[in-house]
Amino acid sequence: xxxxxxxxxxxxxxxxxxxxxxxxxxxxxxxxxxxxxxxxxxxxxxxxxxxxxxxxxxxxxxxxxxxxxxxxxxxxxxxxxxxxxxxxxxxxxxxxxxxxxxxxxxxxxxxxxxxxxxxxxxxxxxxxxxxxxxxxxxxxxxxxxxxxxxxxxxxxxxxxxxxxxxxxxxxxxxxxxxxxxxxxxxxxxxxxxxxxxxxxxxxxxxxxxxxxxxxxxxxxxxxxxxxxxxxxxxxxxxxxxxxxxxxxxxxxxxxxxxxxxxxxxxxxxxxxxxxxxxxxxxxxxxxxxxxxxxxxxxxxxxxxxxxxxxxxxxxxxxxxxxxxxxxxxxxxxxxxxxxxxxxxxxxxxxxxxxxxxxxxxxxxxxxxxxxxxxxxxxxxxxxxxxxxxxxxxxxxxxxxxxxxxxxxxxxxxxxxxxxxxxxxxxxxxxxxxxxxxxxxxxxxxxxxxxxxxxxxxxxxxxxxxxxxxxxxxxxxxx
Amino acid sequence: xxxxxxxxxxxxxxxxxxxxxxxxxxxxxxxxxxxxxxxxxxxxxxxxxxxxxxxxxxxxxxxxxxxxxxxxxxxxxxxxxxxxxxxxxxxxxxxxxxxxxxxxxxxxxxxxxxxxxxxxxxxxxxxxxxxxxxxxxxxxxxxxxxxxxxxxxxxxxxxxxxxxxxxxxxxxxxxxxxxxxxxxxxxxxxxxxxxxxxxxxxxxxxx
Ligand code: SF4
Numbered sequence: 001x002x003x004x005x006x007x008x009x010x011x012x013x014x015x016x017x018x019x020x021x022x023x024x025x026x027x028x029x030x031x032x033x034x035x036x037x038x039x040x041x042x043x044x045x046x047x048x049x050x051x052x053x054x055x056x057x058x059x060x061x062x063x064x065x066x067x068x069x070x071x072x073x074x075x076x077x078x079x080x081x082x083x084x085x086x087x088x089x090x091x092x093x094x095x096x097x098x099x100x101x102x103x104x105x106x107x108x109x110x111x112x113x114x115x116x117x118x119x120x121x122x123x124x125x126x127x128x129x130x131x132x133x134x135x136x137x138x139x140x141x142x143x144x145x146x147x148x149x150x151x152x153x154x155x156x157x158x159x160x161x162x163x164x165x166x167x168x169x170x171x172x173x174x175x176x177x178x179x180x181x182x183x184x185x186x187x188x189x190x191x192x193x194x195x196x197x198x199x200x201x202x203x204x205x206x207x208x209x210x211x212x213x214x215x216x217x218x219x220x221x222x223x224x225x226x227x228x229x230x231x232x233x234x235x236x237x238x239x240x241x242x243x244x245x246x247x248x249x250x251x252x253x254x255x256x257x258x259x260x261x262x263x264x265x266x267x268x269x270x271x272x273x274x275x276x277x278x279x280x281x282x283x284x285x286x287x288x289x290x291x292x293x294x295x296x297x298x299x300x301x302x303x304x305x306x307x308x309x310x311x312x313x314x315x316x317x318x319x320x321x322x323x324x325x326x327x328x329x330x331x332x333x334x335x336x337x338x339x340x341x342x343x344x345x346x347x348x349x350x351x352x353x354x355x356x357x358x359x360x361x362x363x364x365x366x367x368x369x370x371x372x373x374x375x376x377x378x379x380x381x382x383x384x385x386x387x388x389x390x391x392x393x394x395x396x397x398x399x400x401x402x403x404x405x406x407x408x409x410x411x412x413x414x415x416x417x418x419x420x421x422x423x424x425x426x427x428x429x430x431x432x433x434x435x436x437x438x439x440x441x442x443x444x445x446x447x448x449x450x451x452x453x454x455x456x457x458x459x460x461x462x463x464x465x466x467x468x469x470x471x472x473x474x475x476x477x478x
Numbered sequence: 479x480x481x482x483x484x485x486x487x488x489x490x491x492x493x494x495x496x497x498x499x500x501x502x503x504x505x506x507x508x509x510x511x512x513x514x515x516x517x518x519x520x521x522x523x524x525x526x527x528x529x530x531x532x533x534x535x536x537x538x539x540x541x542x543x544x545x546x547x548x549x550x551x552x553x554x555x556x557x558x559x560x561x562x563x564x565x566x567x568x569x570x571x572x573x574x575x576x577x578x579x580x581x582x583x584x585x586x587x588x589x590x591x592x593x594x595x596x597x598x599x600x601x602x603x604x605x606x607x608x609x610x611x612x613x614x615x616x617x618x619x620x621x622x623x624x625x626x627x628x629x630x631x632x633x634x635x636x637x638x639x640x641x642x643x644x645x646x647x648x649x650x651x652x653x654x655x656x657x658x659x660x661x662x663x664x665x666x667x668x669x670x671x672x673x674x675x676x677x678x679x680x681x682x683x684x685x
Binding site: 030043054061063064067068077078083085089096133134139153158159162180187190194211213221222225239249254263267272274276277283292295 | 511656
């Protein structure tokens, strides 16, 4: 059994690292600001979002139809379409294609799906040399880590650390940390890998039912280079990547890069329709791995709209400060906290709580997934399943008792206010109280709200207080 | 077409489709775009040049294709180049005949590729390149530098118009190229020239 993820514990090292947490926060805020600029530069932005959401809703509802269409059209163009019900079957299919082609060396571009299926480990266990070619992914791969973000896999790593990793693995100068220099070194190193790769594996950003083609978006050009040299291309896609028509791409290509990194479009938007030539092969693997189940839920179905832009992570105050690894999930952040419990509610039960319900994720999501509503809904489901953590169960019971007994409530308020006023600093700020590690406590007011109300409004009849509730401000009354 | 070594794996196909079929959901029909709501530009060419600069590419408006060669010759990376492959001979004569190679690996030493663009997209500085115009699609990605020659009159405002232009693609490959290859994977510092071209020159030809 997999260990249960407790987000607060997993996040602790990151959150308490006084340098890293604010640094990570501002790096992601920078990306979020770029996204805002781009979104604002498109007057029809909100219109595009609702169209995108409508297209996705329609497609997911008619998924079996569009899958059949896609399979038919892709096959007609010479691609081989495979079906995998889960991660294991997906990995098996990839391996059998490699075996059939007697190959050991593959070059892989970024794909969250293969990450979700644990493809790298599986292939390595079977003696295959897997090279991730996206720079960020290569960095994490060399460090023996996993991506911490779906678009910016190495966002948690500082340039000095990249320098160390490259010094160890690629022989760059010790202490070098200049991004230009390090990128150049990676370029040289990966060129060799590209040239010796025998099969190229990519993910899929959008698959088009109408044409049987699919689109891969990159800035580095690594997916494109990786599949243009070898004879065999394997494209791995979650079933929800389908869109009905070629022209629907107009909507999604406008939203994706702007939402992801604040660019008007990715540097390369490659459209693949069938194998390269008569000597080449194109394999497309359609993967379910829990998507069918998610589609059955009225509450969570729209999570299948996700185009993996990462905007919800960049904007999330919890993600920005706690880092992607704290989610212990392939897809972290708000959308990951919706998807992961759907996979395994008990393992990921703490993730819906890694959320302040601020709603910012919902505001930026280009396909209008009501993320924070879904996270709230998850909390309800978890309570129903009896999966609420002990600490939360107890404190909820306690709070409920408090709210049901006005006298008790008033008393505890009084104790709290007095205590905060008279306790010496060392008693509130010590190692036992983790809450105050990076905070000062507020100055408590002398009286409670009900005391204030009694004094100022207590004598007035209900009618009176209603009649003046709008106009005179507190200031003028005083 | 040669049959692939491995046949389609469809063991789970029926089970997946059955499960999907068994939970139908009803929703509104596919939305149709209201073109009234989409941004267009009074000066699409000006907008394209601005967008291209934003994504790190350089535009040159020229009246005759040969001008491209003149301008490129002023760039050391071009005048020092050893291997140049061109599919736009009226602009630049290359010295590598990509079509003569069977294996795309033979193009690994390319310094420049001169490609043909079908049309430009004003909103984002992208250019559509039709895979049919390339003997090897890797030419776009493997060359150290890339130049694209595109007719001045061939321009659309936004991606919706762009896909209308593309239509139902018949080639096995087509691509929107926008700016040079780039990455920001090391501490969000933008670096041009990740794996593909280090620079992108766009020659917009016509009166
Ligand atoms: S949920 Fe929305 S914002 Fe988050 S990655 Fe998916 S599409 Fe982007």
